[in-house]
Amino acid sequence: MLDFYPTRSVHFEAWDGTQNCQATHALFPSLSSFKTTRRSTLAGSHSDLQDKLDAVLEVLRAKGHEQLLMTNKTSLLEKLESQAHTWEMLARKQESDIVALRERMAKTEVELRASTLALENNASEHTRVVDLLNAKIANLTNLLSKVAPLKG
Template identity: 25%
Template sequence: MKRTVRQAEVSKQEADTNIDRKLNILNGWIANGIPYRESADGDIMLDSHDRKRLDFYPTSLRQFKAWDATQNCETVRLRLPAITATGNDTLAKRPAKQDLARRLIEALQRRAQTQTAQTSASEVKRLQAELKVARAIVGIREAELLEQQRSIRRIGRELAHLRAERDGHANEFKRLYDELTTELAEQKRENAILVAKLAKLKPLRAAARDRDDG
């Protein structure tokens, strides 16, 4: 049973780590730009309009869950940390991470627009797209702050619970100690009474022996 619980804890931690790695990659791409797709020779590939092609990035939660870096070109894949596909239920059981993934994907799509605009002649379009990215990043940071605040409140509740348990154990120890102290005192009192009775009986026994000897 203990081994099963331990294995479940390890699996949960590995799933959390995998999702966090994916979220961190998207965060980096939003801040620094989505990498461009490169050929095996290291040349940046172009689309039909002679614009740089962006490498794969998830545009939906379904793609985010299926993403395991095999969708990326080799050059990009070698720069990424190890990631694996995420099960549907795995992400759904972590609503805060799922919501953050959704926000990051939306911001990433805006980042893609800015990078596409950068390779075209429309500077106004690029600046407008940059503004959308900045607003999306602000929304993401606000969501992260709220999640951190929730974590702090949860830790505070757990700490209060542990303190209450500690105080409860201390009270129980004091109660048992007082009971044992009282019981010991009572036994000492009873022993003293018995000793006193024995002391009274000794002369009587001596007198009885004297009579028997006479």
């Protein structure tokens, strides 16, 4: 935002310095002593200065427009830099999340391999125990058939 400056003759004639901010007054203390002028003063007594004033006001308008554009560009640049920083922070966060998930996945894969091996070992042990019990049953059945005829 720019401080007040006259852009037309009407504004120049009404300009007495009170329209300016304190920072401008600090830079230019003589603003406090400005007085307004009448239209007739410039047009009548100083008509030779009217063209110069119009030229100066045109330059002021152009300079003000340029400064506003630069301010807007600076604001836009700051906004874009802020957004870029936000995206970079998000990317770093997601990168750390991916690393953590990969570590968790590796740990889970190790646990899965261990569980699969334990399951295979349990199945093998189950088969061995069932075969052993079936053999014992067969032995006991065989023994029973030898003992049973004696009782009868």
